Amino acid sequence: MEKSNARKKGWKSFLKIPHVFVLLFLIVLAASVLTYVIPAGEFDRFEDPETGRTLVEAGSYEAVEQDPVGIFEIPGLFITGLNEAADIILFIFVVGGAFQIITATGVFDAVVRKATALLGNKEILVIPLFLILFSIGGFTIGMTVEGMALVPLAIALARSLGYDAITGLSMVLVGVYSGFISGLLNPFNVGVAQGIAELPIYSGLWLRAIILVVLLLAASVYIIRYAQRVKKDPSKSYVVEMEQNSKIDENLLGSSKFQTRHYFVLLSVVLGLGVLVWGVMNRAWYINDIAALFLAMGVVAGLCAKMNPSRIAEEFIEGAKAFTLGALIVGVARAIPVALEEGLIIDSVINGLANMIVMLPAALQVLGVYGAQTVINFFINSGSGQAAATMPIIVPLGDLIGMTRQTGVLTFQLGDGFTNLIFPTGTTLMAYLAASGVPYVKWVKFIWPLILIWFIIGAVFIVIADYIQY
Template identity: 75%
Template sequence: MDEKKSTKENEQTDQSNQKKYSLKRLFKLPHVFVLLFIIVVLASILTYIIPAGEFDRVEDPTTGRTIVQQDSYQQVEQDPVGIVEVPGLFITGLNEASDIILFIFVVGGAFQIITATGVFDSIIRKITNMLGNKEVLIIPLFLILFSIGGFTIGMTVEGMALIPLAIALARSLGYDAITGLSMVFIGMYVGFISGLMNPFNVGVAQQIAELPIYSGMWLRAIILVVLLITASIYIIRYANKVKRDPSKSIVREMELKADTKDRVVGSTQIQMRHYFVLITILSGICLLVWGVANRGWYIDDIAALFITMGVVSGLFAGLGPSRIAEEFIEGAKAFALGALIVGVARAIPVALEEGLIIDSVINGLANIVVVFPESIQVVGLFLTQTIINFFINSGSGQAAATMPIIAPLGDLIGITRQTGVLTFQLGDGFTNLIFPTGTTLMAYLAASGVPYEKWIKFIWPLVLMFIAIGAIFIVIADIIQY
């Protein structure tokens, strides 16, 4: 009797486990390529549903930028994306993102050469020993450091080259790859979003809104501090959880594979060749900051700088030309999947552009805001910008498309132009941390090796917190007539 009872209980347990497994499979995110393909197909379908339309655009004689003319939206002949054209969208996306894809390969190869010199192993172990039981301070320090690059020179993709270093440091402290990625990526975007002196979002938006450049900085500085504190607490809590129990890591499988290959090991002894490599790296970073700030360097220039840093570092470390070439190829291979993801993601806005519905979406969202109750119109404007950011991921591009609409719209409904700029910069910024249309996010994930679906699981609560914080500051700005 007991034996039958036991067998029945085992069968019930098996059935229960099968149901749990089936539910888990049902709600599991598909592979990122599948997810992006679905989004591209949906975007193509929308080109049949949403009426095609365009704004008239003119060149601003002061800035040379192309901006949207007020009240110029008009419907045009429908030009939907056919099903047979969908494969071509991916080719176009890969082509349009080719500069970033090339950048990913070059940076991956260059940093593999630098990693092979052993300089990171020795320096990170030294830093770890110096920090002692205060090692958690590394997280807010990195966030603050990279936020400075974000709110001054508008650093975004430039910081990607430092991801391997940040991950190596995080792992040496007992954390994981997501922690290392977050210290750079979130810190940089917190600075970019707050935009104290960011020329790419606040600078462009204020020029279009005819405001003094970088005016109203005091409120943006408060927002920066609040976002840094929030991000620090969030990442520290996650990092400490992983350190206490490594099985809690969202990228546990990735960390198990990295245990023998990527974790920092060895002594703290820094050899003379390491000093030469370190001088090369620091000189390269200083040159990067100078070039971006003073010479307008972007992808091609930065890629050339990093490949030079890699080769010079390899020679200083005595690796030899053939070994340098082998390490470069090894590093580039490791980033192949991520580089392809960047190009595939670019196919989403390509579909909307070719179907001539991006301007229709912007115009429709702007019209919806006007019918909101007066008390929440400013929040509606903020959320509208958040939605638009899915379609136009570029900060300056979104400013050029929406600020000519927001500025007069704000005048109409009693929202100051400074508050209008704030709704734009916060609406443009927060979802850059999660939207797959963002090539910068995809590039950082490629550099870290963190799968997109794992990143979503980690980041979505913080994005919701940021959006809530943004909404609060938007309401405050409206109340005080900022």
Template identity: 75%
Template sequence: MSQTKLSKKNKKKREFPHVFVLLFIIVLIAVALTYIIPAGEFERIEDPETGRMIAKDNSYHLVEQQPVSIVEIPGLFITGLNEASDIILFIFVVGGAFQIITATGIFDLVVRKVAHFLGNRQILIIPIFLTLFSVGGFTIGMTVEGLALIPLAIALARSLGYDAITGLSMVFIGMYSGFISGLMNPFNVGVAQQISEVPIYSGMWLRAILLVVLLITASIYIIRYAIKVKKDPTKSIVFDMEQRAKKEDKVIENLRFQTKHYFVFLTILLGLGLLVWGVINKGWYINDIAALFLAMGIIAGLCAKFTPSHIAEEFIVGVKAFALGALIVGVARAIPVALEEALIIDTVINGLANLVVVLPDAIQVLGIYFVQSIINFFINSGSGQAAATMPIIAPLGDLIGITRQTGVLTFQLGDGFTNLIFPTGTTLMAYLAASGVPYEKWVKFIWPLVLIFIAIGGIFIVVANVIGY
């Protein structure tokens, strides 16, 4: 057998399964678990302060087994697509709108100006972006709202000689570093502290230190990768993707700022300013933000003197580019749908909580931390996980001598770090969809950082428990 044929054969053997195949396998495992894990529920009562339905401590009871049959599996995917329809629509609209804006050439012009301004300090763009997006994460709990800026971040990263993963990381990891540390995050710390009857946003000093540590760690990790890619582009985890992007890029060497570009740029600035105002003051979420970006795309196209038909054509190009990723979000949602329909999530929570009690005293707090990390696979929503677990974790902490503030910390860190890698997270899958980065490539890049973050979280939790935080 020739060397060429052998090489092709080995490459075929090493080929990673398509993300749909990977998600289908996970769905099959989830369906199998519905036959193995007993069905059970906690009684749920309404929290008078937040209006949320929370689990009542010591109320767990078994219910009739409701396994998901094989014939119901196609329905799981349809339900998942339906439940994630708002995010899917958001991805389509934002993808189309940004394609219109990209076609004006404004991004290419702006990133050139930024690259020229930074000069030899170009690498500083990484910690700057991480820090800026962390602010949105730790104040308003920004997650999916940053999705629309992924194309811009990737364009900037590529202009500096980096790749799509670098651009994606600057936004996604920065945002989640802020979200996880949760200084004033209403969706994880806020809800957990209310349920645990801890003063809202108290204990911020330790979370602020955690934020700084996470940002420094993430900056070093991404910078090392970015420098490696710039020195040798073949070291990029998404090298094939970058090669395709170069072939598809339009040659715009002679493009210069014109009056129309200033109007496009002004449209983007005003739109982003309106986005911040709407999210903070009016509670805008996916539908409102999608409408805003659709308007921005159309106005930018008109400012660039595009005809209505040209605007429509560019929009369709953008939608096509994001189609696969948008569908992945819905398919991934089928995993928690299977577990919810079979009523086994509460059984998992109850079993893990009971396991913590029998652990040696010295590691019980770490036991709670890892329990929350496991539960995050099943309940990916921060506020949803808080409502489901904190009514159990808070009194459990009282029983084993862990302060409620430390209990909240174990929840927020257990809920947070694995959001960077678990495929059940619709936010992660949406960001991968917006960037075009395959899930398996992202896992290859992110898993060492996730382990580092988890270790850092463990250290903070042990320290918090020792000092009676």
């Protein structure tokens, strides 16, 4: 009997979902195996003299000598991945440290308690309001990783209302991507794709605006239902262990009221975020600039709270330390596309999918393009990078199958967008998970039904676009 029980425990232990590093290693291993299976090939590339972007030359694909990733090369893939993701990793450490300084001032706790009192019995409205707010950043300046810095505040607010960390995380992450995916004025996916397709920049905005509204409605209903379920029964949370630990920390905070120093700290944060929006829109700031800004925000906030320099340094180190696992996950995940690039099979995947689309029945070809973009997004997670690699192929392919170029851009933007919230190759997703402390496996369990709903919504809009010759 004891042996039987021991055997059962052994199987349960074996079948238990492994650590995220183990999952990512298995994916890297699978990607390396694919470099032996998928024929190597490359497109010719050229530099666009007007934009300076490197584009793929349609119809130029040719097979090249196979160069598979060897078993002894796999450790090097992780080092290369960490190196290529160095800017994101540094960003995570700096933002984590800066926000720990701000958190230590007590301002977030004071803001959360004030917001809770003002919302009263309409507290559930915080979810759609946050989604709308962050979607604006997504569809205007193409905000993605920039919103990560506000995740701790969103989680603190969600917990104060009786929800959990996943609710707070999704209020920011899903909101940002609702705007980014619809892409009304997004310069990184729609702007680049329309430029390559020789369409007026930001043309066809009306349909994308409708898509934004539908995505926000679907996301609001989905997240609200989950949040209400968690509030009614905390054991229904996908991160219940994490929440139990957080409650212990929150009890230590005690009551917190606004003091004069809190107003100065809050002013420094608000001014800093204003500078962030200005820098991104007018000076094309990206990772390094934003990291420097948040570092300055943290130091200024600490000084406003009358912390001495040593205390500020200690809080920064404590915050950066808490983000170590998440930062490393970003670099390890980057090893997946590195394996595919070094094995020279990414272009083969793109070319193979394009050939399959042509063979589909006419009624399914536009959906075939949509599905192909979704698959390619696993291999090329960058929106602008995917546009540069695939739009030069989609444009002539669309002309061949009777798909308008505007519809081609739409299939690209939706195919590129939805799975950014679930594919482990997405460094932005991994950065958000690092900021929240939510395990990747738990996030997938929460988000996959919404991704499926969004994917179906996208398919419906693409069929409509094709039907009306959008």
